[in-house]
Amino acid sequence: xxxxxxxxxxxxxxxxxxxxxxxxxxxxxxxxxxxxxxxxxxxxxxxxxxxxxxxxxxxxxxxxxxxxxxxxxxxxxxxxxxxxxxxxxxxxxxxxxxxxxxxxxxxxxxxxxxxxxxxxxxxxxxxxxxxxxxxxxxxxxxxxxxxxxxxxxxxxxxxxxxxxxxxxxxxxxxxxxxxxxxxxxxxxxxxxxxxxxxxxxxxxxxxxxxxxxxxxxxxxxxxxxxxxxxxxxxxxxxxxxxxxxxxxxxxxxx
Numbered sequence: 616x617x618x619x620x621x622x623x624x625x626x627x628x629x630x631x632x633x634x635x636x637x638x639x640x641x642x643x644x645x646x647x648x649x650x651x652x653x654x655x656x657x658x659x660x661x662x663x664x665x666x667x668x669x670x671x672x673x674x675x676x677x678x679x680x681x682x683x684x685x686x687x688x689x690x691x692x693x694x695x696x697x698x699x700x701x702x703x704x705x706x707x708x709x710x711x712x713x714x715x716x717x718x719x720x721x722x723x724x725x726x727x728x729x730x731x732x733x734x735x736x737x738x739x740x741x742x743x744x745x746x747x748x749x750x751x752x753x754x755x756x757x758x759x760x761x762x763x764x765x766x767x768x769x770x771x772x773x774x775x776x777x778x779x780x781x782x783x784x785x786x787x788x789x790x791x792x793x794x795x796x797x798x799x800x801x802x803x804x805x806x807x808x809x810x811x812x813x814x815x816x817x818x819x820x821x822x823x824x825x826x827x828x829x830x831x832x833x834x835x836x837x838x839x840x841x842x843x844x845x846x847x848x849x850x851x852x853x854x855x856x857x858x859x860x861x862x863x864x865x866x867x868x869x
Contacts, residue, residue, distance in 0.1 A: 622733050625745040629659045631696035633689075633710075633735070635703045636668050637838045645838065648865035649702050649738060655868045656748065665692035671709040674717065675806055683717055683724075690714075690727045698745075699735040702861050703838050704769025705805075707737045712772055737769060738861060743778035753867025754787035762794035762831035764822070764857065766840045770798055779835065779860050786867050792831040796822070801836075803843035819847045826855050835860045 630653055634646045653660050670685035689710070693699055701707050714728035742748045761783050769775035784791045802808060802818030822844060826834055834857045836844060841857045848855050 622736075622745075625698040625734070625736065625741060628697035629661060631693055631699050632660055632662050633666060633669075633693070633699050633701040633706065634662070635701055635706045635838065637842065638702055641842060642838055642859065645702055645859045645861050648859070648861040649700070651865045652738075652751070652861060652868065653700070656742075656746075656751065663692045663696070667692070669706045669709045670717070671706060671713075672805060674709065674713055679717060686714055686717055686728070687724065690724065690731060693731055694727070696731070696734060698741075699731065700738055700741050701735070702738045702859060704737045704766050704773050704775050705837060705839055707735055708768040708772040710735045737773060737775055739778040739782060740773065740775060743781055749781050750785040751782065751864060751868065753864060755789055755867050758788045758790070759833055760790045760792050760831040761833045761835055761863070762792045762829050763797055764794060764801060764826075764834060764836040764840055764844065765798045766837035767800050767804070769837055782860065782864060783835070786864075789867075792829065794825060794829045794831065794834065796825045799825070801840045801844050803839050805839065808843065815843075819843060823847050823851060823853070826857075827853060833858055833863070835863060 632649060638646045650660050665688070667688050668685050669689055670682040673682035673685060711732045714732055715725060718724040718728045736745055763776070763779060765776050780791050783789050799822065800818055801822045802815040804815065808815040826844065826848070834855065836857045838859060841859060844857045
């Protein structure tokens with residue numbers, strides 16, 4: 616894991632939700648689940664309406680000038696934020712790791728980017744590492760077992776993984792199993808799955824074998840991986856499904 620900007624404690628601060636493109640377009644219920652969860656924990660949540668994309672697709676494709684334009688919009692949209700929370704390790708990694716690189720030659724934007732990088736959190740690390748909340752006092756309607764697929768950006772750039780497992784393991788009626796190869800890429804990789812579709816498909820096939828061989832009833836993952844893996848499982852007529860942890864946690868408090 617590479618170095619990250621130092622961050623102050625987010626306790627007592629208003630949360631600005633960065634919902635991300637994929638949640639907004641494909642998994643809107645996950646965005647709602649995040650708000651329900653945070654408000655259940657007594658947090659004030661706002662949603663900056665001017666937010667769009669973080670710029671990661673253009674950045675990863677090498678279109679840095681275009682990515683800067685999109686990132687500049689993000690900076691302006693969240694200018695007044697005290698803490699930014701997102702249900703995506705990939706997008707959080709973009710803001711925290713790549714924004715300072717993207718604006719390295721622009722002192723004014725660089726200062727703004729570094730401030731946002733220092734206040735941006737992925738949902739599970741925000742709860743566990745930021746607020747010290749390891750138990751949300753949730754209860755599932757019936758006993759379930761869960762396993763986790765560790766998304767590449769979240770695992771390798773943010774060090775995510777333990778926090779999510781802790782939150783689920785502390786739910787009543789929940790038990791965590793380990794997915795074999797949980798740290799192996801599912802094959803999505805954003806533009807990688809488009810440019811190298813055959814390799815991406817082969818990686819997905821291997822991941823589906825691991826999922827189907829896991830005894831857990833529910834697999835949790837990040838949004839882009841959820842889309843990719845659920846697509847493969849659906850085409851294989853599998854009864855397995857990947858869910859976002861925000862949706863699982865939200866179910867436990869209803």
